Amino acid sequence: MSSIRIVRPRSVLLASAAFTSLAVIDGPAALAQQAREPLPPVEVSPAQTRKPAKPAAREAQGTRRAAARRPAAASAAPKPAVTAVVAQTPLNSNAVAESASRLGLTVRETPATVEVISAETMREQGYRTVSEVAQGAVGVTSGDAPGEPAGFSMRGFTNSQINTLYNGIKIGPQNMTSRIMDTANLEAVEFLKGPASLISGEGAAGGAINFVTKQPHTGAIRNEADFSYDSLNSFRAHYGSGGSTNVQGLDYRFDISRSSLNGFVDDVYTKTLDASGQLNYRVSDSLKVWGAVEYREDRGKVYWGAPLVPVAFSGSHATAGIVSGNYVSNYNKTNLGAVTIDDRTFNTNYNVLDNRNVAQEVWLSGGFELKLAPDLTLKSQAYGYGAERSWFNNEVEAFNSGTNLVDRERFYVAHSQRLAGNITDLIWDTNIAGFDNRMVTTLSSSYLDFVRPGAANFPGDSVSLVNPDRGLYGLLTTKQQTARIDNEALSFEDRLKLTRTFALVGGLRVEHIGLDRNSTDQFGLVNAGFPFTKDWAPVTGRIGYTWEAVPGLTFFSQYATGADVSANNIFLLLPTQPLDLTTSRTYETGVKHLFWDNRAEWSFSAYDILRKNVYAAAGGQALNIAGRQESKGVELAASVRPIEPLRLWGNIAYVDARYADYNFVGGSFSGNTPPNVPRIVANAGASYRFFTPWPVELGIVGRHVGDRYTTDASTVTMNAYTVGDVYAFVDIPKTVFNAVEQARLTFRVRNFTDKRYAIWGDPFYPDQILLGAPRTYEISAAFKW
Structure with missing residues (x-):
C-alpha cells in the first residue's frame, strides 16, 4: 500500500499514557452509565482466555483451563476473559x-496460517528454548548464532524480516534485540505466517512470532515445579504458582526459572534467570485492572561456529554430509x-578465554479493561522496557589456505535500550x-532510546586449526552510536459475518516511524x-x-501487505544508505478441517509473497541491493488420535524462495536462494500411552531439514539432515506423594542417531x-499440586 506523510508529535506518547491513567480514575462515572446490563463474571486477566469456537466434543483427555493470556492492550481480545474449560x-x-x-478470533476463524504451540506441548516435546519450539513448528527453522540468537527462518524470510513480540509488543529488530530464552515461564508461542504489519508494525515481511508469558487465572491456587538434568551437565529448574487470593477479585501468577545450558563445544554455556x-x-463486573513485572537475565560463554576448511587440507579428517561446495574466504580472500x-x-x-555474552532485561506493564456500554469495551496498557546487553568475543574464525592457520578477529558491542509505550x-x-x-x-505509541558503544579497533591473530591457543581479547578502543525511534500507529480491524458461516475480515494500519541517528568516533568527534x-x-x-x-471445515483466503526498513536494521542505518522502506x-x-469427533485435524495453505526494494548481507558487514525477493510455497499439517492410546502427527512445508533483479558491480545473485x-x-511424531496403574507413554519425533545456503552467493551448502528424539515418561499416581496431584518422570534421548549436521549459518x-x-540424554521431573 502507499505511504503518506505524518507529523511526528512525540506528545502522542505522553497523552496516550495519561489517557490510560485518567480512564481508570474516571471509571465510576462510566460504570454508572451502563449499569443496566452488567458483564457476566469475568476472570481477571489482561487478555482473552483461549476459547473454543464451538462447544468441544468428548475429547476429555485434552480438556483444561484456557491459560494462554497476554496483556490486554498489547494484543487483547475484544471481549473480557471468561472462566472456561477448553478442549x-x-x-x-x-x-x-x-x-x-x-478481534479475539480462534486460529480456525482467522484468514491466515497461524500456529499456537502451548506450554503442554513444550513440556511433552522437551522444548527448552524458544529456538527449539520453532523447530517443531510447520516450516520454521531456527539458529542461535551468538551475534543474533533466537533467529528464525519462515516462508523464505529470516531474522529481522520476522517480528518477534513479547506479549504482543515489539522491542526492535530480531537481529539486535533477541536473546536465548527459556520456555519455563511461557504459556504459548504463536506463529503468524506471511506479512504481519497490520498487527505488529514495521519489520514483519515474513510473519511474526509472539512469546506469551503465563498469566493469572481465577480459581483455586495451582502450583508447579519442574527439574531436568542432561549428559552435558545442563540443568533447568522452575517453580510457578497462580490462582485467586483471599482478597475478593484479586488473582496472581508468579514464575521463576533458572537454567544452565552447557554446549557440546569446550567452555561454552548459557545461564538464564527469569522471574x-x-x-x-x-x-x-465491568472493570478490571492489572500490573505485571518481569526480569530476565542470560550470561555465558559462546560458540561462534566451526571454520570451513579445504578438503585437501583435512585429508582423512574431512567429513561428508555436513557442508559442500567451493569457497573463497570472505575474510582473507584465499581460495x-x-x-x-x-x-x-x-x-x-x-x-578468547575472557569472552562474555551478557544481557539483563526488565519489563513493567499495567493496564485496565473497562466496559463502557453493553457493546463497547475499552482496553489500554502502558509499558516500559529496559535492557543492557554486551558482547566481548572473538567473532571471526576464517581458515587461511596460504598459511593453513585460522585467522581471528575480535569484536565488542554493548546495548543500553529504553522503551516506553502505550496501546x-x-x-x-x-x-x-x-x-x-x-x-x-487501536491507537499505539512508543518511544525508544538506544545507545550502542562498540569497538573502534579489531584486534586479530592467527591460531592453529587443532588445539588453538585461545588467548585473551587484548586492547579495546570504543566509539558510540545512538538511535532514537518514535512510533505512532492507528489501526482498524473488522469482521463482518455475512452469513452464519461466511465472514469478511479486514484491517488497515497507518504507522509513523521517526528515526534520529548519531555516530561518533573513538575521540568523540561526530562522523x-x-x-x-x-x-x-x-x-x-489485510483483507x-x-x-x-x-461444520468443522473452513476455507480461507487473504491478501496482506507489510513494510520494513530496506537495509535490514533500523538501529544501524547509515546516512549513505538508501533509506526507503521495502514493501x-x-x-x-487454504483450508482448516477439524473432524472425527474432534479426534483428527488437518490444515493446508498455499501462498505467494513478493518483497521489493530489498537489501541483503553480502558477507562481512557489507550490504548488496537485491531488488526483489519472491517466495512461493505450500504447508500441510495433520494430527490424529485413531484410538485412545495412540497419537500421530506430522507436518511438511515446501518453499521456493529466490532473489530477482539482484545485480551489482561484478555479478548477479538473481535466482539464488536466501x-x-x-x-x-x-x-513427524508418534506416541503410545499404556494405561497401567502407573501410566507410561513412549514417543518418537523426527525432523528433516533440506539443503540451505550460507550466503546469497549460494556457493556453500549446509547439507540436508534428519534427526530424531525418543522419550518415555511415567505418570506417578497421587497416592504416592499424597499432596502432589500430578507427578511425571521423563527420560529423553535427543538426536538419538548422533547425527552431525550444520544447523545454521550467519551470512x-x-x-x-x-x-x-x-546425542544427549536427559532426565526430568515435573510436579503439580
Missing part, C-alpha cells in the same frame, strides 16, 4: 492467537576450493444491516553525515474471508558454520 484440538486451532488478530509476576484485580568441516574441530572453541483498543460489537460486526480501533533524521509513514493492511462450508504483499489460500532457507522442512560471518548438538 484442545489436535492442532490447537481452538486457541486465540492475538498476535494474529485483535515474572502479575496481579489482576476485578474491581467490578579454499572444496570445503568441509574437519572432524577435529567438532568440539573446538576458537573464542489502547476500543472494541465495538454492533449489527450492520442485520449482519453481526465487530470492529477494533561524516551524522546526525541525521528520517521519517517513514507506511500504510499496510480476507473465512467460509465454514460444513511486501502476500496472496494466501541464506538459511531450506526448500523442505518436515516433522555476516560466512567463513564458519554452526553445528547441531550431538
Whole structure:
C-alpha cells in the first residue's frame, strides 16, 4: 500500500499514557452509565482466555483451563476473559492467537496460517528454548548464532524480516534485540505466517512470532515445579504458582526459572534467570485492572561456529554430509576450493578465554479493561522496557589456505535500550444491516532510546586449526552510536459475518516511524553525515474471508501487505544508505478441517509473497541491493488420535524462495536462494500411552531439514539432515506423594542417531558454520499440586 506523510508529535506518547491513567480514575462515572446490563463474571486477566469456537466434543483427555493470556492492550481480545474449560484440538486451532488478530478470533476463524504451540506441548516435546519450539513448528527453522540468537527462518524470510513480540509488543529488530530464552515461564508461542504489519508494525515481511508469558487465572491456587538434568551437565529448574487470593477479585501468577545450558563445544554455556509476576484485580463486573513485572537475565560463554576448511587440507579428517561446495574466504580472500568441516574441530572453541555474552532485561506493564456500554469495551496498557546487553568475543574464525592457520578477529558491542509505550483498543460489537460486526480501533505509541558503544579497533591473530591457543581479547578502543525511534500507529480491524458461516475480515494500519541517528568516533568527534533524521509513514493492511462450508471445515483466503526498513536494521542505518522502506504483499489460500469427533485435524495453505526494494548481507558487514525477493510455497499439517492410546502427527512445508533483479558491480545473485532457507522442512511424531496403574507413554519425533545456503552467493551448502528424539515418561499416581496431584518422570534421548549436521549459518560471518548438538540424554521431573 502507499505511504503518506505524518507529523511526528512525540506528545502522542505522553497523552496516550495519561489517557490510560485518567480512564481508570474516571471509571465510576462510566460504570454508572451502563449499569443496566452488567458483564457476566469475568476472570481477571489482561487478555482473552483461549476459547473454543464451538462447544468441544468428548475429547476429555485434552480438556483444561484456557491459560494462554497476554496483556490486554498489547494484543487483547475484544471481549473480557471468561472462566472456561477448553478442549484442545489436535492442532490447537481452538486457541486465540492475538498476535494474529485483535478481534479475539480462534486460529480456525482467522484468514491466515497461524500456529499456537502451548506450554503442554513444550513440556511433552522437551522444548527448552524458544529456538527449539520453532523447530517443531510447520516450516520454521531456527539458529542461535551468538551475534543474533533466537533467529528464525519462515516462508523464505529470516531474522529481522520476522517480528518477534513479547506479549504482543515489539522491542526492535530480531537481529539486535533477541536473546536465548527459556520456555519455563511461557504459556504459548504463536506463529503468524506471511506479512504481519497490520498487527505488529514495521519489520514483519515474513510473519511474526509472539512469546506469551503465563498469566493469572481465577480459581483455586495451582502450583508447579519442574527439574531436568542432561549428559552435558545442563540443568533447568522452575517453580510457578497462580490462582485467586483471599482478597475478593484479586488473582496472581508468579514464575521463576533458572537454567544452565552447557554446549557440546569446550567452555561454552548459557545461564538464564527469569522471574515474572502479575496481579489482576476485578474491581467490578465491568472493570478490571492489572500490573505485571518481569526480569530476565542470560550470561555465558559462546560458540561462534566451526571454520570451513579445504578438503585437501583435512585429508582423512574431512567429513561428508555436513557442508559442500567451493569457497573463497570472505575474510582473507584465499581460495579454499572444496570445503568441509574437519572432524577435529567438532568440539573446538576458537573464542578468547575472557569472552562474555551478557544481557539483563526488565519489563513493567499495567493496564485496565473497562466496559463502557453493553457493546463497547475499552482496553489500554502502558509499558516500559529496559535492557543492557554486551558482547566481548572473538567473532571471526576464517581458515587461511596460504598459511593453513585460522585467522581471528575480535569484536565488542554493548546495548543500553529504553522503551516506553502505550496501546489502547476500543472494541465495538454492533449489527450492520442485520449482519453481526465487530470492529477494533487501536491507537499505539512508543518511544525508544538506544545507545550502542562498540569497538573502534579489531584486534586479530592467527591460531592453529587443532588445539588453538585461545588467548585473551587484548586492547579495546570504543566509539558510540545512538538511535532514537518514535512510533505512532492507528489501526482498524473488522469482521463482518455475512452469513452464519461466511465472514469478511479486514484491517488497515497507518504507522509513523521517526528515526534520529548519531555516530561518533573513538575521540568523540561526530562522523561524516551524522546526525541525521528520517521519517517513514507506511500504510499496510489485510483483507480476507473465512467460509465454514460444513461444520468443522473452513476455507480461507487473504491478501496482506507489510513494510520494513530496506537495509535490514533500523538501529544501524547509515546516512549513505538508501533509506526507503521495502514493501511486501502476500496472496494466501487454504483450508482448516477439524473432524472425527474432534479426534483428527488437518490444515493446508498455499501462498505467494513478493518483497521489493530489498537489501541483503553480502558477507562481512557489507550490504548488496537485491531488488526483489519472491517466495512461493505450500504447508500441510495433520494430527490424529485413531484410538485412545495412540497419537500421530506430522507436518511438511515446501518453499521456493529466490532473489530477482539482484545485480551489482561484478555479478548477479538473481535466482539464488536466501541464506538459511531450506526448500523442505518436515516433522513427524508418534506416541503410545499404556494405561497401567502407573501410566507410561513412549514417543518418537523426527525432523528433516533440506539443503540451505550460507550466503546469497549460494556457493556453500549446509547439507540436508534428519534427526530424531525418543522419550518415555511415567505418570506417578497421587497416592504416592499424597499432596502432589500430578507427578511425571521423563527420560529423553535427543538426536538419538548422533547425527552431525550444520544447523545454521550467519551470512555476516560466512567463513564458519554452526553445528547441531550431538546425542544427549536427559532426565526430568515435573510436579503439580
